[in-house]
Amino acid sequence: MSDRTMELQVGPLLMFMAFASLGSVFGQISYSIPEEMAKGSLVGNIAQDLGLDVKRLKSGKARVYTGEGTEYIELNKERGVLLIKERIDREALCGQTTPCALDFQIILENPMQFYSVTVEIKDINDNAPGFKNSEMKFDISEMSQIGSKFVLEKAIDVDVGVNGLQGYSLSSSDAFTLNPYRIGSSRNVEMVLKRPLDREKTERLSLVLTAADGGDPQLSGTIKIGINVLDANDNSPVCAQAEYKANVKENSVKGTVLTTISASDADEGPHGHVQYSISHVPDGASDLFDVGIETGVFTLVGKLDYEKFRHYEVDVQASDEGGNSDVCKVIIEVLDTNDNPPTINIMSTSSSINEDVNPGTVLTMMNVQDRDSNENGKVNCVLNENINFAIKSTSNNFFTLVTDSDLDRERASQYNITVTCSDEGVPSLSSSVTLTLQISDVNDNAPVFERSSYEAYIVENNTPGLSVFTVKARDADWNQNARVSYILEDSSVNGVAVSSYVSVSADSGVIHAVRSFDYEQIKDFQFRVKAQDGGSPPLSSNVTVKMVIQDQNDNPPQVLYPVQTGGSVVAEMVPRAADVGYLVTKVVAVDVDSGQNAWLSYKLQKATDRALFEVGLQNGEIRTIRQVSDKDAVKQRLTVIVEDNGQPSRSATVIVNVAVADSFPEVLSEFTDFTHDKEYNDNLTFYLVLALAVVSFLFITCLVVIISVKIYRWRQSRVMYHSNLPVIPYYPPRYSDTMATGTLPHVYNYEVCRTTDSRKSDCKFGIAGSQNVLIMDPSSTGTMQRIQSEKSILDEPDSPLEVGLSSAF
Numbered sequence: 001m002s003d004r005t006m007e008l009q010v011g012p013l014l015m016f017m018a019f020a021s022l023g024s025v026f027g028q029i030s031y032s033i034p035e036e037m038a039k040g041s042l043v044g045n046i047a048q049d050l051g052l053d054v055k056r057l058k059s060g061k062a063r064v065y066t067g068e069g070t071e072y073i074e075l076n077k078e079r080g081v082l083l084i085k086e087r088i089d090r091e092a093l094c095g096q097t098t099p100c101a102l103d104f105q106i107i108l109e110n111p112m113q114f115y116s117v118t119v120e121i122k123d124i125n126d127n128a129p130g131f132k133n134s135e136m137k138f139d140i141s142e143m144s145q146i147g148s149k150f151v152l153e154k155a156i157d158v159d160v161g162v163n164g165l166q167g168y169s170l171s172s173s174d175a176f177t178l179n180p181y182r183i184g185s186s187r188n189v190e191m192v193l194k195r196p197l198d199r200e201k202t203e204r205l206s207l208v209l210t211a212a213d214g215g216d217p218q219l220s221g222t223i224k225i226g227i228n229v230l231d232a233n234d235n236s237p238v239c240a241q242a243e244y245k246a247n248v249k250e251n252s253v254k255g256t257v258l259t260t261i262s263a264s265d266a267d268e269g270p271h272g273h274v275q276y277s278i279s280h281v282p283d284g285a286s287d288l289f290d291v292g293i294e295t296g297v298f299t300l301v302g303k304l305d306y307e308k309f310r311h312y313e314v315d316v317q318a319s320d321e322g323g324n325s326d327v328c329k330v331i332i333e334v335l336d337t338n339d340n341p342p343t344i345n346i347m348s349t350s351s352s353i354n355e356d357v358n359p360g361t362v363l364t365m366m367n368v369q370d371r372d373s374n375e376n377g378k379v380n381c382v383l384n385e386n387i388n389f390a391i392k393s394t395s396n397n398f399f400t401l402v403t404d405s406d407l408d409r410e411r412a413s414q415y416n417i418t419v420t421c422s423d424e425g426v427p428s429l430s431s432s433v434t435l436t437l438q439i440s441d442v443n444d445n446a447p448v449f450e451r452s453s454y455e456a457y458i459v460e461n462n463t464p465g466l467s468v469f470t471v472k473a474r475d476a477d478w479n480q481n482a483r484v485s486y487i488l489e490d491s492s493v494n495g496v497a498v499s500s501y502v503s504v505s506a507d508s509g510v511i512h513a514v515r516s517f518d519y520e521q522i523k524d525f526q527f528r529v530k531a532q533d534g535g536s537p538p539l540s541s542n543v544t545v546k547m548v549i550q551d552q553n554d555n556p557p558q559v560l561y562p563v564q565t566g567g568s569v570v571a572e573m574v575p576r577a578a579d580v581g582y583l584v585t586k587v588v589a590v591d592v593d594s595g596q597n598a599w600l601s602y603k604l605q606k607a608t609d610r611a612l613f614e615v616g617l618q619n620g621e622i623r624t625i626r627q628v629s630d631k632d633a634v635k636q637r638l639t640v641i642v643e644d645n646g647q648p649s650r651s652a653t654v655i656v657n658v659a660v661a662d663s664f665p666e667v668l669s670e671f672t673d674f675t676h677d678k679e680y681n682d683n684l685t686f687y688l689v690l691a692l693a694v695v696s697f698l699f700i701t702c703l704v705v706i707i708s709v710k711i712y713r714w715r716q717s718r719v720m721y722h723s724n725l726p727v728i729p730y731y732p733p734r735y736s737d738t739m740a741t742g743t744l745p746h747v748y749n750y751e752v753c754r755t756t757d758s759r760k761s762d763c764k765f766g767i768a769g770s771q772n773v774l775i776m777d778p779s780s781t782g783t784m785q786r787i788q789s790e791k792s793i794l795d796e797p798d799s800p801l802e803v804g805l806s807s808a809f
Helices: 014-021 046-050 054-059 090-094 665-675 684-696 698-722 800-808
Strands: 003-007 026-034 042-044 063-065 073-076 081-084 100-108 113-122 135-141 149-152 165-170 176-178 189-193 204-213 220-230 243-249 257-260 274-280 289-291 297-300 311-320 325-335 343-349 352-354 362-369 379-383 389-395 398-403 414-423 430-440 453-459 467-470 485-488 502-504 510-513 524-532 540-550 558-561 569-574 583-586 588-590 600-607 613-615 621-624 635-644 651-660 749-753 762-766 772-776 784-787
Touching: 026 042, 026 046, 046 054, 046 081, 063 073, 073 100, 090 100, 090 113, 135 149, 149 325, 165 176, 189 204, 243 257, 243 297, 257 325, 274 289, 289 311, 343 430, 362 379, 362 414, 362 430, 379 389, 389 414, 398 414, 453 467, 485 502, 558 651, 569 583, 583 651, 588 600, 600 613, 613 635, 684 698
Parallel strands: 026 113, 135 220, 243 325, 352 430, 453 540, 569 651
Antiparallel strands: 003 026, 042 081, 063 100, 073 081, 100 113, 149 189, 165 204, 176 189, 204 220, 257 297, 274 311, 289 297, 311 325, 343 362, 362 398, 379 414, 389 398, 414 430, 467 510, 485 524, 502 510, 524 540, 558 588, 569 772, 583 621, 600 635, 613 621, 635 651, 749 762, 772 784
């Protein structure tokens, strides 16, 4: 007698809405029977199990409804029982699927009633394990290592459970054994080499692989294994992957490439040539797949049916010509077809919002429907690339589009939001809708200047009102909120309001010079400009502008040495033994301008003998260009012009007197012409005699000269004080005379005294070794030679040489 269970269920069934409308009662009952029962065998007492009277079965014209399937069970209304109508083969009915069941319905009329019946078919051990082939052959190299594995063919047992395949055994052999094998695992049946082979001793081996099930009585099947021992093929092919997985639609056409098997063999030549073959396929799938012998391309060659088989595991063997092989598994998943995309219905939407709305503001409500069922009808909606928004599910099939973060119109003034709704079918189908959203502006951005600071340049002596520079600020807002005005902030420059220096145009940001600038008075100054937008309330930002005054060549050079006065005449002495390149003196000049306007060059404009002297272009040094001879005139007058590098250039002229002589008496007669009128020329002899007398009375003469120089220095300082010329200290570099006999010392030491009044500034030359200077004073009655070596005079704090040079500066 069969086991049975019963489970009653009451509920609405869509395909029987007419029955439900009549108030009929529905139920479900289950039975369990073994396969292969004889025709007419009892399945169960359906009337008793459902609590129905046999008469009710007759009056209700009870019948079995199985749809289009084969009717294996029939109803005996006389007895109220279910009987076997056709022989049931579980393997033919369900294959490897467990549990295996028959589903049918019992339908009654007047009133209509509907009962579901499930009959579970249990497996019996009526099939022995079997192999696809009767024999397997292996070519195994004698170089094969102990532990080498050889994949054997799997046996097929269509029974399930304990009646299915339970294990394998290998006939006794001292060379091979079987790896432990567990039923249901994905491992292959492997024969393992347990000792080295020797082809010279044993060239061929014959083994028997037995597969047994667990039924009672136990059934088994065998396959012969022939082994041919080969020489020197010691590398087996190795699959790149142990498992290959492929998903294929059930409606895929023949010839579809599912995957490509790849194996490599380290051997060369024929032993490294790999070929592919299918070694094992599930029952009923032998004509569905194929693999390229040389390429390993695994293709579909049959018609798939998702409702029959959803999963396949196929073993592909990679073999070389030496008999070595490796097996990889190809797992194929068959996918169902999903043919209805979701439908999106917009219920409500906003086309424009302010940029300052709070996150979470609802923009659109929509309803999404999919006519498919189960997973193919479940819908999820997502947004494409819009990180400022989010889609939320409020209830089943209802979605809302909301803001997910703060919006910024300046970054994006319009969004095209694409909502894509996809079902969960495989492959997934989807529908999309694009929503356009405009972002309205609020005044949330202050004007921003193009630079963090500005530097403007203007040439001195400019025309008042001249346009100098333009500052520019941009406001990322829109319309009135982006309208920028420029304001000059109040500040002072040297105690004077900055508005008396510059002004700024409120609309354009153009900066104008209010006055004419003088580089010598002010070289640069700073002020701040504010940019303010037209929003409510307005926003603003500031920027610093540095105005740099550029120099113009409006000052000529000023000669500092030699001093050009109407009083005493300074003459430089050059001994007649002076060599070429002898340093006579140095013209020192400065220019209060800057840059190239203050770059000075020196040129010899006139000279008593142009072939005797030259002037250094850059340093103003006067040197001899040839050997001094006895024929050269004692009195030499040089006119040097000093020019700056401005455009146009400005210049100054200085006269340098040079005496070519070895002693002072030799000079007296010549240099009296520099400062005296013609009336003195008639008394030249008198002055020579007077000069000899002065030399005789050296002490008296020195006192007179010191007093005279002090008075002269006092007069010159007064003239300098009352003059309007700026006195600028100059610090010339050190010059050296290679002959150590020139009129300029080797080292000049300058002592500078500066006061707040530049006209009272003083500059002194310190005394250096070896200097001969001749000073001729027309107001005096004699000449004086000051020689460095005279220790008594040099020790005086106000010596004549110091006094003379100080007055010159």
